[in-house]
Amino acid sequence: MAQLQDKVAIVTGAARGLGRAYAEALAAEGAAILVADLNDGADTVAAITAQGGRAVATTVDVADADSCVAMAAAALEAFGRIDILVNNAALYAGLKGARFEHLDEKQWDAAMNVNVKGTWLASRAVVQAMREAGGGSIINVSSLAAVFGLPYGLDYVASKAAVIGMTRGMARELGSDNIRVNAVAPSAVMTEGTEEFFGEKFEKAKGVIASGQLIKRNLEPSDVTGTVVYLASDHSALVTGQTHMVDGGSWFL
Numbered sequence: 001m002a003q004l005q006d007k008v009a010i011v012t013g014a015a016r017g018l019g020r021a022y023a024e025a026l027a028a029e030g031a032a033i034l035v036a037d038l039n040d041g042a043d044t045v046a047a048i049t050a051q052g053g054r055a056v057a058t059t060v061d062v063a064d065a066d067s068c069v070a071m072a073a074a075a076l077e078a079f080g081r082i083d084i085l086v087n088n089a090a091l092y093a094g095l096k097g098a099r100f101e102h103l104d105e106k107q108w109d110a111a112m113n114v115n116v117k118g119t120w121l122a123s124r125a126v127v128q129a130m131r132e133a134g135g136g137s138i139i140n141v142s143s144l145a146a147v148f149g150l151p152y153g154l155d156y157v158a159s160k161a162a163v164i165g166m167t168r169g170m171a172r173e174l175g176s177d178n179i180r181v182n183a184v185a186p187s188a189v190m191t192e193g194t195e196e197f198f199g200e201k202f203e204k205a206k207g208v209i210a211s212g213q214l215i216k217r218n219l220e221p222s223d224v225t226g227t228v229v230y231l232a233s234d235h236s237a238l239v240t241g242q243t244h245m246v247d248g249g250s251w252f253l
C-alpha cells in the first residue's frame with residue numbers, strides 16, 4: 001500500500017521548484033495535496049492529477065495570519081482533514097545577496113516575515129485539525145546555508161537558522177498531541193530558484209558546491225523528496241525535533 005494513503009498534505013510554495021517536487025512525491029504515495037502558493041498552483045495540480053493523484057490549489061500568503069487560516073479551511077473543505085504540512089514557501093530566489101552591512105533592511109524584514117513568521121503562522125493554522133486527526137507531521141524547510149553560515153546572505157541564513165530552532169521548540173510543544181515536527185536542510189538544489197539566487201555566478205557556484213560535498217554531484221529535487229516523504233510517513237513515527245541534512249555530505253549535525 002502507498003505510504004500516505006488517506007493522508008492529506010498541505011505544501012506551501014508548491015507552485016514551482018522544490019515545493020512542487022514535494023507535492024508530487026507526497027501525492028505519488030497516496031496523499032491528497034493542497035497546493036498552496038502566492039502564485040497559481042494549477043500546473044502542479046495538473047501534474048498530480050495526470051498521475052492519478054488528488055490535488056487542489058489555493059492562493060496563500062504565509063506571512064498573513066488570516067490567509068493561513070483560509071489555507072487550512074481550504075484543505076478541510078476539499079479533503080476533510082489535515083495530516084501533513086510542509087512549510088516550504090520562502091523568500092529565496094529573489095533575495096539580493098550582499099555583505100552583511102549592505103543588506104537591504106526591507107529585504108531583511110521580508111525574509112523574516114515569510115521564512116520565519118510564515119512557518120509559525122501556517123503551523124498555527126493547522127495544528128487543531130492535526131489534533132482532531134489524531135496527530136500529524138510538520139516538515140519545516142531549513143537549508144545548509146544556515147548551519148554553514150553562507151556568506152553574503154545573512155538575512156536568509158538567519159531566517160533558516162531560526163527554522164531549526166522553531167522545529168525543536170514546536171516538537172517539544174506538540175509531541176503530546178502526537179504531532180511531529182522535523183526539518184529538512186538541503187544543500188543547493190538545481191531549481192529555478194537556485195539559478196536566480198546565484199545569478200551569473202550559478203555555473204561557478206555549482207562546481208564549488210559539488211566539490212564541497214562527499215558525494216560530488218549537485219542535488220536535483222528528486223534527491224530531497226525521499227526525505228520529505230519519510231518524515232511525512234509513519235516510517236518516522238518516533239522521529240521529531242530533528243533537522244535532516246540532505247547535502248551530499250557537506251555538513252554533519
Ligand SMILES: NC(=O)c1ccc[n+]([C@@H]2O[C@H](COP(=O)([O-])OP(=O)(O)OC[C@H]3O[C@@H](n4cnc5c(N)ncnc54)[C@H](O)[C@@H]3O)[C@@H](O)[C@H]2O)c1
Nearest residue numbers: 013017018038061062088089090092093143188189191193
Ligand atoms: N533550491 C535550493 O537549493 C534550496 C536549498 C535549501 C533550501 N531551500 C529552500 O527550499 C524551499 C524551496 O526552494 P525553491 O528553490 O523551490 O524556491 P523558489 O523560490 O523557487 O520557490 C518558492 C515558492 O514559494 C512561494 N512563495 C514565496 N513567498 C510566499 C508567500 N509569502 N506565501 C506563499 N508562497 C510563497 C513562491 O511563489 C514560490 O513558488 C525554500 O524554503 C528555500 O529556502 C532551497
